[in-house]
Amino acid sequence: MPVSHSRHNTSGAKSVCGCALLPVKTNFRGPAPSPSSVGLEKEAIDIVDEALRSFRWNILFKNFEVLGDADRVLVYLTLWIQKCLSVASQASGLEDASRQLEVMASADMPGPGDAGFVLAPLFPSAGALESQTAKAYLKQIRQESLYRLLPTLYPGGQPNKWWFQFSKKKFMNFVL
C-alpha cells in the first residue's frame, strides 16, 4: 500500500486557495462547515482524523503527489503534527508542551498567499479575501488537531515514545 491519500479528494467541497473547505467535527470557531450542516454522521472520519491516522506512515515519505484539494490540507496537517511533535519533544512535559502549542495554534501563522509560507509552491495563489478564509480555516484545523493529538502524545501525562520517535523525521523535507 502506497503513501496514504485523503479520501475526501472527491468530496466536492468548496475550495479556497487550493484547500478543500471540508467539514470538521470541532468546537473551535472558523469557516469550516459543521458536519451536521452537510448531513454527515457523528462517527464519520473527517480530515483531522485522517491526518492523525496516516501521520505515522506518511511522515516516512519524501515524495507526495497532491491528487486533489483535500490532499493539500492533509499535507498541511501532517506538517503541523510534525511541528507539534518537535516542539513537544523540546518541552519539559505535558503542561509546558500544551501551553506552547496552544499559543502557536491560535497565533497567525503564514498561510497561502503569504511570502513566508513554506508550502507556497503547492498552493495556487489567490485574492486577499480567499487567502484570509484559507488562513482562518487552517488555524481552525490546527487547533482541532492539536486538541485531539495531545491525549495521544501524553497518555496518563507521560510522553508516548511511540509517537515521539517520529519527531525528527521530515515529511517531503518541509518544516512549518
Place this chain on the structure above:
Amino acid sequence: MAKNPAVVIDIGSGYTKMGFAGNIEPQFVIPTCVANSTKKAGGVHISQTQTMGIADADFYIGDEAYARKDSMGYLLSYPVSKGRIEHWDDMERYLQQAIFRNLRCIPEEHNFLMTEPPFNTPENRELMAEMMFETFNVNGLHIAVQAVLALYAQWVNDVRIDQNQAGASPDLTGLVVDSGDGQSHVIPVADGYVISSCIQEIPLGGRHVTQFVHDMLCDRNEPVPPEQRMEAARQIKEKHAYLCRDVVEEYQKFDQDPRKFKTLSGVAQKTKEAWNIQIGYERFLAPEIFFHPEIFVDSVHTPLPQVVDNCITQCPIDYRRRLYGNVVLSGGSTTFMHFKERLQHDLQTVVDSRMKQAEMASGHPSQPIEVCVHGGKQRKQQRYAAWLGGSLFAQEPQFLSVCKTKREYEEVGPSCMRGSPVLLG
C-alpha cells in the same frame, strides 16, 4: 567414487553454505571471512609455504575470525564481494579450513558442486577450477548458477514430490527473486538459461532492513548499549518482523492491542547490566523497505513488485506468462512472514492495471495473466534455496555427466570449465 556423496558449497558474500549432497539443509553456514595473521610478511600463498598442517597456519575463518575483529595480530578479509570471489588467496585458505576442519572430508574422494553468481566471468570459473583441482585435488567439479539451482529446488519440491511425477524432466523456467544480505537480484531463467541481459539489481538486502530497525531504536532512545544495538536489531528482524496488508490499519491495531508490542532483553557486555527494550512499529515497517524503498533511502525508488514486472516485460515475449506463473523466492531476506503473499498481491495488481490499460488502448479483451509466487515449505528451505537445489541436483545421475573429472582437467586444462552447461542439458 559413487559411494561418497558430493560436496555442495554455496559461497555468498555474507555466509558460505556447505554440506553433503542429499541433505535438506547445509551442515555448515559460516560467515565468509578470514582473519589473517599480520605477523607474516604479506599474504603468502599456501602452496609456497611448507605449513600445510592446520595447527601451523595462523589464520581463522568464519565466526572464529569475527571473534578476532579487534585483535591486533589479525586482519579481517572478506574474500567475496557482491557474490564474486575477489581475493583468491584468502578464499583458498578459507576453503582449506572449511573442507578439512568443518566438513572433514578428503577432497580426492568427493565430487564438488560449487555455485556462482549470475554475472560470473569465464575467467573466474577457470580460477575456481584451478584452485579446486590443483590445490585440493578434487575428484570432480561442477559449477552451477545459484538462481538455476533455486529453481531446481523449487521444481523438485513442488512437481516431483507433491505431484509425484518421478520421471518428469524439469521445467527450469521461472523468475528468481534472490535477496541476500547486501543486495537483491531479480533473475529470469528460461529453460535453464539465465537471461543475463534482463537481470535487475536492487541495492537493498537484509543488512538494510537491520539498519532500518537500528535507526528506529535510536529514534526512540531504547536503552540498549550502542555496541549491541546492531545485534539487537538483527535479532528483532529475524524473530519479529513481518509484512502487513495495510500499514495505516496496522498502526491502529497496535494502538488497540498492546500485545503486538514485543520486548527484547539482554546483558550489556561491559557493565553486565541487564537491558530490556520494547519493539514496536519496526516489526512491520522494516521489511516494508522492499516495497517502499523511499522510506529508507533516497536513491532507490522502484518497489520490488515493479522491478519484477519491469524485468519480465524485458524478457522474450514467449516466456513472459510462464515467468509470471513461476516466481521463486530465494535467500534469507525473502523469509519474512507474509512476504510471499505480499509480493504476489502487489505484482498481480501491477500486472492487472497494465493489462487494463492495454485493453483500453487496443479495444480487445486480453487473457488475464496469473501471477504465482513460490517459496519453500519451510523458512530454511527458502533461505538456503540455492544450496538445497545443489544438494538435490548432485544426487542425480545427470550430475556425474556434467561434472568435469580430474582427468578431463589434466587433459584440457582450466579452460575445460569455461563453458557453462545448462543444468540437466
